[in-house]
Amino acid sequence: MVVTLADVAARAGVSASTVSYVISRKRPISPETRERVLRAVAELGYHPNAGARALASQRSNTIALMVPLRSDMYVPVLMEIAMSVATAARAAGQDVLLLTGDEGIQGLRRVVASGLADAVILMDVELDDERIPVLRELAIPAVLIGLPAETEGLTCVDLDFTAAGSVCADHLADLGHRYVALLGADRTVYRRRTGFAARTLDGFTRRALERGVRTVHRSCDGGFSATAATVDEVLEAWPSLSAFVVQNEAVVGPLLHLLAQHRRAVPEDVSVVAICPDQIAVQPQPRITSVPIPAEEMGRRAVRLAMAQLAGKPTSGSTLIRPKLVVRGSSAARARS
Amino acid sequence: MVVTLADVAARAGVSASTVSYVISRKRPISPETRERVLRAVAELGYHPNAGARALASQRSNTIALMVPLRSDMYVPVLMEIAMSVATAARAAGQDVLLLTGDEGIQGLRRVVASGLADAVILMDVELDDERIPVLRELAIPAVLIGLPAETEGLTCVDLDFTAAGSVCADHLADLGHRYVALLGADRTVYRRRTGFAARTLDGFTRRALERGVRTVHRSCDGGFSATAATVDEVLEAWPSLSAFVVQNEAVVGPLLHLLAQHRRAVPEDVSVVAICPDQIAVQPQPRITSVPIPAEEMGRRAVRLAMAQLAGKPTSGSTLIRPKLVVRGSSAARARS
């Protein structure tokens, strides 16, 4: 019914192991033999049986990807990371097993113990993620997307949010802004103990201080009315405010409308810089100067690191992707007051 | 190193086959034996090896899910469907293999021939999808999310967009509206030969006709300016227009702003009904009367149908999910003119 190694071997007039070695390239094969085998493979439409291969080789050639079910992350970014992982994995000859976040610790144990996956990539990692001790215990190749509090012995990938904050501060300082507000993620994000919001704040505040820029920080829920409350309050309290840094996708749109209502032109009166997916940044008019979330790169790197671990190379430590500021129409030199 | 069936058997003082049967429940086992085996399983933390199991049983207990890489679909809905599939699959004891849309036909062949998956669920099915002939040829359990042109012998799941169109027409007719515009998906959607836009139009137009409601239809790109062009044109040409039906997520927000600009109050002057994810519908003020996209249900049903096929039950035919209109604040009786 289904084509097996033996079928290919018979057809090519060689032994099964020769076929296996032609395919795995794990030992030299004469050009003629190789040729004949490959032809047989093609003619018969042979695909190695994954189960048999996994059983014999103790390798599933599969990476498990754990995606959060509910998340404060912007969904399109999660999706882009997941798809990027899938694409990069396939390019590396691996398949991807999709695990939902709520499979949690048990899911990890199961997938590893059953030999379903050789490595694990975890998304939406919290500062004090409960899956981390299990990862250490299982001692399986693993990559975290996001940065937990304690990274000792772990391999992590994330945007360098600290640097992202600094870059935003620098950009606005360069443009002459002296009073800048940072509108951060909403409270649930801070509460859920995801670290990126705090890291951005840190990098931003430090650099602003160095550059002599005064700052306010507000955690800001998404949506029009929540944003309105925060923005009104800040504008009221800080009349000389001339720039906003935003790191909440759901705040960018509302903020622009509010500024329009307040008769503050962007970028003439107020500059806006966001740390957000490009999709969000290029939507409004004017388009927003931003530090994009490198979703595709994060997925790609995670796979690369997982593969390195599978190959026995040590990779532990954090890969913090350097932020790139893309200057668009929403930031400009501070108007002389 | 890893716990095997044999380890469990030894520990429980029974044969390997007995352990296997305890786990698979494929033959009666005495309560005492079962008890001892299960204890051994728990004590040793045994997880059956997936490869060995697949090899011996010819069943991978895995469903392949093909997710489009780029899509005109609204990403959060895709994600919700995918996660719903993953959750439902696990509840049915299956794992999910994530395939990207661009693996295409080859990906399907590979996954099936290698025994990686027992069944396939395809998202983002086009009217004349190239994967369909392959599905027929492979004769593997498969479920399509979306409705192709020719469904003979296929198992499909989708929202009944025809009925969704009708429901919207009815709702507005009931409210006394006589002139209604349908703002449809953007041109790329029609071009990509996805059927849902046409089906909505059909159901809407027919029912409107029956109810004596006059209609205009415009395909409408997302975003503010594209929407503005369309809406301005329609309002200009049809002064007595009193309601909009929208089935493009990216048009809902802009439409509301435009109506405000035109000094048309919603719902006092103009009613708005959308066919869109709830997430979109509940965002604006007023919240939008809508027919939600039942993403979670679609994923769940797809898995259920796939499982039925795996169990040998015939499932071919289309599961068209009945639309439910949720009345919110954006629709009201037509104002007397």
Added chain:
DNA sequence: TTGAAAGCGCTAACAT
């Protein structure tokens, strides 16, 4: 109600 044993299709020593 339980056990013994023959594979499932492949990989990787070990031979030659």
Added chain:
DNA sequence: ATGTTAGCGCTTTCAA
């Protein structure tokens, strides 16, 4: 450069 063969860990007849 290629062939032989012993498993990998499980399922499932066939026996008892």
